[in-house]
Amino acid sequence: MPVTDTAADALTRQDPEIAGIILAETRRQSAGLQLIAAENFASPAVLEALGSPLVNKYAEGYPGARHHGGCEVVDMAERVAVERARALFGAEHANVQPHSGSAAVLAAYAALLAPGDRVLAMGLREGGHLTHGSPANFSGRWFEFTGYGVRADTGLIDYDRVRELALDRRPRAIVCGSIAYPRHPDYARFREIADEVDALLIVDAAHPIGLVAGGAAPSPVPYADVVCATTHKVLRGPRGGMLLCGGRLGDRVDRAVFPFTQGGAQMHTVAAKAVAFGEAATPAFAAYVRQVVANARALAAGLAEQGLAVATGGTDTHLVVVDVTGLGLDGVRARGRLAAAGIVLDVCGLGHGASRGLRLGTAAVTTQGMREPEMARVAALTGAALRGDGDVARLREAVAELALAFPPYPALA
Structure with a gap:
């Protein structure tokens, strides 16, 4: 292998099947709204250390x-x-x-x-x-x-x-x-x-x-x-x-x-x-986590406006938990509707015998650079997907348009 080869070049030649899978996952992460609360986008420096x-x-x-x-x-x-x-x-x-x-x-x-x-x-x-x-x-x-x-x-x-x-x-x-x-x-x-x-x-x-x-x-x-x-x-x-x-x-x-x-x-x-x-340990990260919380609060408010019951009435953290039973859905069906529109999140328990609800997180979208105005748009898209408003393909295009405007790894966009 030539010493000038990048790791990506070597993988593409050596194992195009796995290289293709990695590319497909990179595109999936970039073209949808990643609202799983346990996920984020690691920095290029972190990725470099992992591949060292x-x-x-x-x-x-x-x-x-x-x-x-x-x-x-x-x-x-x-x-x-x-x-x-x-x-x-x-x-x-x-x-x-x-x-x-x-x-x-x-x-x-x-x-x-x-x-x-x-x-x-x-x-x-x-x-x-x-x-x-x-x-x-x-x-x-x-x-x-x-x-x-x-x-x-x-x-x-x-x-x-x-x-x-x-x-x-x-x-x-x-x-x-x-x-x-x-x-x-x-x-x-x-x-x-x-x-x-x-x-x-x-x-x-x-x-x-x-x-x-x-x-x-x-x-x-x-x-x-x-x-x-x-x-x-x-x-x-x-x-x-x-x-x-x-x-x-x-x-x-x-x-x-x-x-x-x-x-x-x-x-x-x-x-x-x-x-x-x-x-x-940097001031930039401190600003980032403050925005994560601000985005979560804005998302919670937006989801409430969409008719969803927000657990505890809001959030102090990156987490937003909502009950979708008011829309005639349980958590699993709701997650499926959102996935079809390119909005990825989790199901969680609500306690007291209630059906499962949805758990959303703002860490990843904040890393992408989204702020409160985008959270209002995310809430509106989420509400439309849950209600079944309009054509799913058109809704997925709107989700992708928003996500692709904030690429997590611009060099790969």
Whole structure:
């Protein structure tokens, strides 16, 4: 292969089938509205680190204590990632090796709990994650979970009920975190409840951690024993996880990641995490997350004008949750109608026996450069697709026109 070849050129010649699939996915991402709350567009610098020769290096263990030779250089990358994470979030200890958010939660449980321990977490129907006690997941098989929920009248966490359940169940740990809660949790209140029953507090901040990094959301770090997070979503880094904790738990957390739950670290991903942490420490990123929240609020208002019931009456975050039953739809049918129009989002639980609703996120479209006027247009297009107004092909063209005006990767447009 000539040294002047780009990676894309080499892939196109070597494996045109996979090169074509990558091109098709790039076009799909560019020509539709990407409103999945867990997704974002990683920066070109993050993508460059992910595709670097660091992918070749096996590096079981931690910097200065690897089980393989030749780790002197990749050790530097991990040290940079750890120090940047600690500085960004004000944490005494950080572990940047988890391969995913779920892997980070598994390691947190392994560090703090024993099989059979009682755990209190948000119920799955109210917005809890699979790792918060699903019987199909390791968490539900290994630990005894009790779910707390939200108030029927407001959709907000019922902290009095959380306390009642904690006093009754006496859990070893309380998990604070959700995949579909659009408001800031009261971390201080969770800490009070945990202390009252002598429980550990684990915060699953997979969704809000990017907002925390940019100063647009309160930090769980001063209150939690361990914070689990992802490095993609609003944080806009590579797909992966991380753990933050106090220094006294650092060794336990590290051992829970390696060797207990994972083998070798993915050093190209660790380096990409370092790039993302560096980007998140800039004023530009702080402005970005403020716009993410402003866009979410504008989108929520626009969807309400379209006749959709917005959970909790709005949002503090990048998340908007809506009930579509007023349009005679359930979440799955609604998602299908929107997908046909090129609007991609998720279904989520609404709690209290209600059918599933829709979960929208503004992180990706904000990365593209969209602002409040575009959110009004997104809401109008969403309403039209849900109501079945007009020809679907014409609606999809309107969606593509809006999306293509804000290419996520202009060099590839």
